[in-house]
Amino acid sequence: MPGRRVLANDAWEALLTAHAVLIKQFAAEDIWGDISMREYDVLYTLSKCREPLRISELNRHVLLSQPALSRLVVRLAERGLIERQSDPADRRSVRLSLSDAGRACQRQIGRWHARSVARALMTAGLSPSELRQLETICLKLARQPAHTGTATEDNNEDMHP
């Protein structure tokens, strides 16, 4: 297995580039009003959950440090878009859910955004089959074990300049 390593790195670089290009394109769309994409990400994640989420659970989906997310959530609550209630079963934690206003906001922006997304991926000329491949592969990538460093241990072999 020679280029295995190279193959993986090329794929990852392509993914990074695609991500950056598309995020910029979506950010440039005139659909966000006074909601940032990060804020939308939180609203969206909450919208997909039946029961209230903890901050730490949210934090698995949002690319933000815990303190930053904690404060983002406070701001969204102050703006009336989400509700923060303490969990009687674990009084350390905070349960987050969309308010009606938050749900309405998410739905509106979500509709527009979904359209942008569909348009962008179509424009790129991806076939339905490719879209499915992309989803399948990315889902595999997302289901990572979150292994903690010293685990796999066969860190020998290297790759010079």
Added chain:
Amino acid sequence: MPGRRVLANDAWEALLTAHAVLIKQFAAEDIWGDISMREYDVLYTLSKCREPLRISELNRHVLLSQPALSRLVVRLAERGLIERQSDPADRRSVRLSLSDAGRACQRQIGRWHARSVARALMTAGLSPSELRQLETICLKLARQPAHTGTATEDNNEDMHP
């Protein structure tokens, strides 16, 4: 073509999730020293270019506003990792290239990081064929026309609140 739109959105969400999961995983690796991932991104991009890059060109690869990138570049130059020279042919612009120290730094971290990347994508159980598919699809996505709003124009069809 019914689920076309849904297909695209599901694929995009999977890509976003994979991106977030992997970025967090890589950020957690103990290989970065006093270089942030964003800084590394700049060093890496510069390392892949024969001739000096402008800030505006760099900015196409780095997910950061122009002023933020401008200042990041100043900081890297102050730290001696990159060189900023003004372009005699266009005195508005700044030409950026790696210093020797910057190149050494990029190579060292790059080697470690490449290993993390390969390990992560392997662990996810992607076959070489899947790695190639992922790269191909993401490259298509990255090659977007950067169309400016009013371009494609068939923005009819709607979908109300």
Added chain:
DNA sequence: TCAAGATATATGCAAACGCATATATCTGAG
């Protein structure tokens, strides 16, 4: 039952960011 450590979230503070806009330079129509 209780202290030691784990877990969930919050806070202080300096660094970094985005937005609006300034500055310098280039380009093209007239």
Added chain:
DNA sequence: CTCAGATATATGCGTTTGCATATATCTTGA
């Protein structure tokens, strides 16, 4: 040649972020 507008980068300023750490609560083993 010149001036209006475009382009490339920088700066002012209020907001947001990350890091380190504090606070509150849970869990567990002796």
